[in-house]
Amino acid sequence: MKPIRLGMVGGGNDAFIGGVHRIAARIDGHYSLVAGALSSTPEKAKASGEALGLDPDRSYGSFEEMADKESQREDGIEAVSIVTPNHVHAPAAIAFLQKGIHVICDKPLTATMEDAEKLEKAVRNAKSLFILTHNYTGYPMVRQARAMVESGELGTLRVVQVEYPQDWLTDAVEETGAKQAEWRTDPARSGAGGSTGDIGSHAHNLACFVSGLEVEKLAADLTAFVPGRRVDDNGHVLMRFKGGAKGMLWCSQVAPGNENALKLRVYGDKGGIEWSQENPNQLWFTPHGEPTRLLTRMGAGASDAANAVSRIPGGHPEGYLEGFANIYTGAAAAIRAAQKGEALPDDFRLIPGIEAGMAGMRFINACVDSSAQDAAWVTM
């Protein structure tokens, strides 16, 4: 199969997530990066394009130009990855969707709810697909966890505990010129949620993806612990799910000793599971009243749901990039089906899109609202 021609918006030199998207797109060989508007600074865009070996003609100074020109080429991009700061997601995505180009967009959906609603409308009206890289859903054992809940192995769910602590913003690094820290703590570029938007939204997404539940209301106590910080760097959230389950969500960027410690635990009346992102090939499962089992990717206890997105045997760890690549590969299958006018693959329902994105935005907004009201319950 020929690789899908891919463009990229954002992701110039020094950007973390752009490099991740490029590797994720390459791992299974389904994409070929042929165009980019890699930076909002034209010289940087050009230099980054060169470094990536793009044809200079296809290294654009703005996403508008890229959408315009690429859509006119016969060999124009079929899909685009949007990896800019959050406030650019909506306008960029809309521009490409309107040209019938498939969009793979980094999370959270946008910086504001207004933008989110515009984008949602654009997605509804578009002929092309919209994929949101809530990448943690791509991990094989996360897929298995979801399938186990779905098939009733945990019984009726009661409690969902999710946490996502980091420590990289323990000090005021945004004041030292660190680019990543700068835009992520700037509400204009990042949105009103700080840690809530950056990582809380991942935690929320993961909890909902695995449990199959929706948050009905939440009470959030957000804090900016670092003096001068303009957005929250720690979020404490109580959640009540539709159907009666309850949960807690903790996100923090000021918890020394935590690198990227996303962890999910789900408990029902028949069993419990636990999964940690830093050791993603393992899923702990306790059928109530029996010993805990260690389920491993491609191991004896791995299910079809996990095996379908695995590449190599058990004990050979797959990591973050492979999980991310599973989103790209799932998107590729759907893009190809769409191009042929075929029904989208059944597994495409596992790939996050506009609905997950809107749920994430409602989550961030509800957290900010609740916190502004001293952690009152806010219905999502």
Next chain:
Amino acid sequence: MKPIRLGMVGGGNDAFIGGVHRIAARIDGHYSLVAGALSSTPEKAKASGEALGLDPDRSYGSFEEMADKESQREDGIEAVSIVTPNHVHAPAAIAFLQKGIHVICDKPLTATMEDAEKLEKAVRNAKSLFILTHNYTGYPMVRQARAMVESGELGTLRVVQVEYPQDWLTDAVEETGAKQAEWRTDPARSGAGGSTGDIGSHAHNLACFVSGLEVEKLAADLTAFVPGRRVDDNGHVLMRFKGGAKGMLWCSQVAPGNENALKLRVYGDKGGIEWSQENPNQLWFTPHGEPTRLLTRMGAGASDAANAVSRIPGGHPEGYLEGFANIYTGAAAAIRAAQKGEALPDDFRLIPGIEAGMAGMRFINACVDSSAQDAAWVTM
């Protein structure tokens, strides 16, 4: 040194915590059990006394009788352990305190705030000591954690996360004749808090002991997930500490796969620590910006605070019973000092007493109150 003559109220055959107290009292050889009112059922009290080798004359049918008779003997008990269901704690403790007998009482302090206040008054007026077995404070690495916070190694505290999940009440075992489950889910004997009172109070105590902080207000969402259960079996609590730190507390008895998974994490602007009760000889410490260190009991990184309550070299695990024994041994030193009219040992400040007990009662009450108001903030 001669062992301290000890009596016991409660703790007859089949009681879990009575056996624990007896072993804890024996481990370091500071006590000799010589009298008991081991059950509220006279025949059971007698049989239990026999099984433990008590002199039949000193195996009493009620704590009142024991307090009375023992206080008249020349070789009467010097201290008493109270290990009954919660609603008996206050009357029993008061009876012995009034006779000048030192009291070592299981937690939580009492079943009701009314009782707690009576007991507090009795303690204030008593000449004898009152010790509350919040045993987790006896673990060496918990002592070290507290000392590290106290000495500023973590800087200004920001976040305290504590959790205590179990799974033994996942089913309605109280309806199957399980004695432990029965009284612990009966509000008349246990108090208004279920998991909150049984284990949430431990979690709260541990968080405060290590952090040196006091909860200013909390918002709690308590749930009885098991149909028909009369007390909460899951508690989700947001906490705000005096001074600005914040935290979460989760206690649950319906989380399959968790045996007794008490875990504490404390984060400040200079570092973070993590400790888990099921692996109590380890303390994880991350000075911000440096690699995480594994501090082990009696190992290279162990401090005087930990070594003072350790018995054997690093790598030879000490467990729950030794941690519990550290409370008994600390109490013994204080009892002996008191008997000699000496100043109490400096380390006695580390032994939980009436203040920790009252704080625990306020915590349980605040949780129940807050939850009754849909998780509104309640000032403690």
Next chain:
Amino acid sequence: MKPIRLGMVGGGNDAFIGGVHRIAARIDGHYSLVAGALSSTPEKAKASGEALGLDPDRSYGSFEEMADKESQREDGIEAVSIVTPNHVHAPAAIAFLQKGIHVICDKPLTATMEDAEKLEKAVRNAKSLFILTHNYTGYPMVRQARAMVESGELGTLRVVQVEYPQDWLTDAVEETGAKQAEWRTDPARSGAGGSTGDIGSHAHNLACFVSGLEVEKLAADLTAFVPGRRVDDNGHVLMRFKGGAKGMLWCSQVAPGNENALKLRVYGDKGGIEWSQENPNQLWFTPHGEPTRLLTRMGAGASDAANAVSRIPGGHPEGYLEGFANIYTGAAAAIRAAQKGEALPDDFRLIPGIEAGMAGMRFINACVDSSAQDAAWVTM
């Protein structure tokens, strides 16, 4: 039941293992320490006796005196714990056995094979019991592991891997006045094996206890890495067991980062198990072709074999001292049966005695012999 009157040889102030034996004897309340010959230095013996609250008349200057005098008292000791350096084990044990006093002796059996054979003969001729504290066999999950192998859950055994690394002799601490290090590196007091005798013998014992196998021959490469050290501080051993299984044993006292990291793995054609002393409440079990299970003491997967020697619920860690106490408690049951002329309890077969001791001596000797022949195979 009345406690058994116990004496102790060795174990004066500062001795590590004496204190362990005393706590182990106390934990379940089956013994009362009433006499001692606590040091070979009379003044130290006296001071130690005082510190322990012994009646000065029963704090003896030598074990010979103690054996003599105590055996003449009506209330004389019924059992004695021998916790001296290795070279004293045999003469002391023989002295008490000849007086009909039950002996609980620390391992290894003796310092030399000659002594071992004399002791073996004395045990054979004695009316009293001889118990050897290979304490690691007392851990509940070790008992369970043995029972699982015995019942065939692992199938036909193929591979046994055992290791016991420590780091406390990484430097030449024996030259700095450290008493423990001094005698343990002195062949006259400790025996020809250094790490082999001190900890390799534990590893060998554990491997045989759990697997039920006997070493047929071994090839050992022993090394004294620390300049000037007179005994091995590292042992690399290949083992062939009767029946065809094979294994490796590694013991080391110069492996930085290892405190007391005894670990056993046993593999058969139907499954495998893994157990680590530093986390003794867990046993990992993999039935071949199924997910690994985490079996925990008193947890859902714990068997009668483990529960029989457990005190408290799962998740409340029992440690080294409780495992050690299980040897004392098992010995107490046997001593009481012997005193009544009853058959010894069935479980007494699980308590190490002279046979385990002789096997240990043959192991140490075979290691030393093999190593002297450049790691040639030596039949045990």
Next chain:
Amino acid sequence: MKPIRLGMVGGGNDAFIGGVHRIAARIDGHYSLVAGALSSTPEKAKASGEALGLDPDRSYGSFEEMADKESQREDGIEAVSIVTPNHVHAPAAIAFLQKGIHVICDKPLTATMEDAEKLEKAVRNAKSLFILTHNYTGYPMVRQARAMVESGELGTLRVVQVEYPQDWLTDAVEETGAKQAEWRTDPARSGAGGSTGDIGSHAHNLACFVSGLEVEKLAADLTAFVPGRRVDDNGHVLMRFKGGAKGMLWCSQVAPGNENALKLRVYGDKGGIEWSQENPNQLWFTPHGEPTRLLTRMGAGASDAANAVSRIPGGHPEGYLEGFANIYTGAAAAIRAAQKGEALPDDFRLIPGIEAGMAGMRFINACVDSSAQDAAWVTM
């Protein structure tokens, strides 16, 4: 930069390692697969080429044909990956080397020492490079471990413990038609060593890579535990290194519960390290007398040696494929330098080549020889 044009020998449908090489080549975008002789069965070669999207003209029926034709094309392959069963490595590699095509070859070097020597000669005479994918050396924390040893952080090395247990050959799966198991247990295709050649050679390579030591002599006890198996499925090896360090190596494919549990521990007089392949982003380091540190990839304790081969921040796990890709990426840099006539990059010394391959062959041979002589010492 333009990708390097790559061919592949072996790696048709269903082959495990071929897929791994292809992903590893793609991850950093340095290669483009343009030709293949993907199977020794022509139809399968063709079908596999189609599945991979190769130009049918460049999907060859034999490696000889590919070497011949590609070397005549202007756009012919610049490098070739050889991922066949071991007995084909030498003839294939020689064919391409003679055409000046760079060779990236799977390990072990060859099936026989004779072949190895021929290949060694061919490498010496070739103008093109020869890379051997001992991929575990590509893990960032393995690179850091090596750098730490090199810089003296562990002091003088004493003990090296390496093990590589698996369980996939616990049963006689080679008799059930499993292709992977078939050729790996066939001495004609795999070589005289079974587990020794397949995974023992990796363990040996890793131990030498990190420690910087060479095995001087070894004593090996190899066993085929599964009835009817023609090669060893378990190897127990004692090692003596040049300079006085000693070690043990265990490889097994019959150890239930082990997926791919390669683990290395290295101890010197100043410290120790431990690394496990299944959790490759962590390196445990204990400076003697200090607490153990957890060093993480891209974390606070990560060194330049690790960072140089890392892609994403700490806590975002990189896995097996990224480690493997580091070999490909290191090879690419060298190939490009060679093409330009420049000096090879300094880091190319970290990429395994013919020397590591010959050492591996000598290791396998010495194991087989020693075992045939009842585990006598064999000088390598």
